[in-house]
Amino acid sequence: MAKKRNVTREDGRIAVQVYLGRGEDGKRKYKTVYGRTQKEADEKALQVKLSMRKGIDVTAERDTFEDWEKRWLKAKAMNVSAGQLTAYTSCGAHLVRAIGHMPISKIRTADIQDVIDTLADYNPTTKKPTAKKTLRQVRMTAAQVFQLAIDNRVLDYNPASAVKIPEKAPQEKRRALTKEEQEWIINTPHRAQRAAMIMMYAGLRRGEVIPLTWTDIDLDKRTIQVNKTVEMIQGKAVVKNTAKTDSSLRTVDIPKVLVDYLRYEKEKAQEADKVKILRPLVCPSAKGDIMNSRAWASMWRSYISDLNLKYGDFSDMEKRPKSKFIPGGVPMRIPNITAHWLRHTFATMLYMAGVDVLTAKEQLGHADVETTLQIYTHLDSTYKRRSMDKLDAYLSEEGKIQSIK
Template sequence: MAKSRVKKRPDGRYAMQIYLGTVDGKRKYKTVYGGTPKEVQKKADEVRILMGKGIDISAQRDTFKEWGNHWLKIKKAIVSSAHYKTCEQKLRIINCYIGDMPISQIKTANVQNIIFDLSSLNRWTGKPTAKRTLVEYRSVCRQVFQLAIENRIIDYNPASSVKIVSNQLKKERRALSVEEQGWIINTPHRAQKAAMIMMFAGLRRGEVIPLTWNDIDFEAGTIRVNKSVFKEGTRFNIKSGAKTESGNRVVNIPQILIDFLKLQPKDTILVCPDTKDVMMTETSWRRMWDSYIKDLNIKYGDLNGKRSKYDPKGVPITIPRITPHWLRHTFCTLLYLSGTDVLTAKEQMGHSDIKTTLGIYTHLDKEHKRNAVSKLNEYIETHASHMQVKNS
């Protein structure tokens, strides 16, 4: 075969054809262009280096969207429908940025700009994107690029060194104080069952919603967690199995929760149904929870004489806006305070990684040590007259 030569085109540019091989009996070429013969030669050398690495040069015009679709087909076969929908939604947003770009031309800066843009303001939600969600976007990019690498389309992963920087304020997740726990225990409401279960059994919201009375063993004092819900629009669908494999568990529950649940009507299959005795939707849960917070606020908040929740001007929320995460965190805190070892706590909480439980326990340990020092200081100040350091 004759050696490729640089040729000048009528438009003034220079070009060179590089032989790629034969496909289906046809000779395939890659043409590179440049403003000077030297530039063309450099590009030709780069192509030959890629060919030497086994990269499929003829497929380098494949777009990110095309390889994203290949990746989705693989995901659909190996993950749950809920996980698949999450992957599909994230890929759709990523495609708005780089979907039509040839995957071989995408640089780290292109992916980094996606993360920066979403962290500043997610145009689909109108809010900055949470750090955890940004990590998921990066993960989708990495997996699509990795699939292209495995198929010899590209030779490096542009998403591998992308940094995560979130502008979203970190949501407060804390345990309820003893006083706030009393609010939950002593305030009847349709949401009280869910709140008590989350606070004294550590179930997630998605595990409480499909919970049935058959899942509760009053004799053994346990709750069996073996299903959860995933969201489609505003509706929840039941998924066999908990949020994670570790989420499938049997939770030992305290007597206070056993006694409370024994007193509840059991005329429905679900423990916490909506007002029509069917499984809750996102909307019905939100309405129930908002109503619950309003009732707690009226009973325990500082309302300056405003006592009616039907006031057309509304009632200001003066109590902390308690969330399901706070209640679940309270259960973990109660396990810590009761001396439950961290491995048992991990199993009871349904954490997939013991590092999560260790993180909570470590934080609580530091907090209680600080409280102990504060009490010591208070004691010393109270008895200061008897504990003064005297000069010798």
């Protein structure tokens, strides 16, 4: 692997060529490195040789991060939902904006850390500090782009693996409903109530509730089969006969409160249709067909408005609003309950009931147990006293507590 030395450029730098082998055209290929001194140039040449011995493709080191991010997104587009691809594209855009121009081989952990720290302070899209969940997604995107380069023998380490999420970054405002708020869902009839009850007591995602049919629900066995999902593509609902991931294909065991509610709703739907053959969708649009993004948003706004009118605190107003259609609208006095909050409520119920993390993973349809563990770990910090109470109860039942004299 001969190299040519002492080629001095006009700018005073010394160039050293490292022989790389012959190309597909049979011609000899070299890589040129530069140094202010012969020692510096030789050291760089040695690093090239060491990389080659590891199998690294040193000819691709000039490829930028943006080049590899585009390759990664192209591969992802074939295997993920439209919504997930949009999320990946957004995370990639943050990275490309900051380090996209840099050769991927030159990027270090500190460069990615700077991106994360900057986003933690200010997100140019939202004009606010970036939530920890989003920062983790950006870090994961960077890690996967670098891993693609590693798999293609362009790099031998992943600089994103050591990046830390700042503690000061805000947590995403997603929480479980309180007992009082759960009662709101149970006691307020509305076209959206079926969806809300299913998300709160079975943990289904919005995209899993929309295409749900009555044949997917076995009230005698107390189960719901999750076997399809809806993707909103340019506002239109596209049903896929598969779930979000393989793990999302699942059978969810449901509690008696949901069984009783759905049994009543099924009988009510049959009476409304004046036949014994139900319309297939459990949560159809106002027209009876599958909901698109606009139909869902309209239904949910109406539902939250009804909850607000019924349960909101309007003691500071001269008169309590009697209709949600008053001029100027009714001031929002309750939290903006979302589908994510209802699903998180189900996860919290599983935790509070003592359901183990692996069973919770299956019930929630998480792709990996780490996602469930993050929820359980967060709840552990919130309900730490409850965990110790369980230990006290166990020790007491087993007769293991001895009086100390």
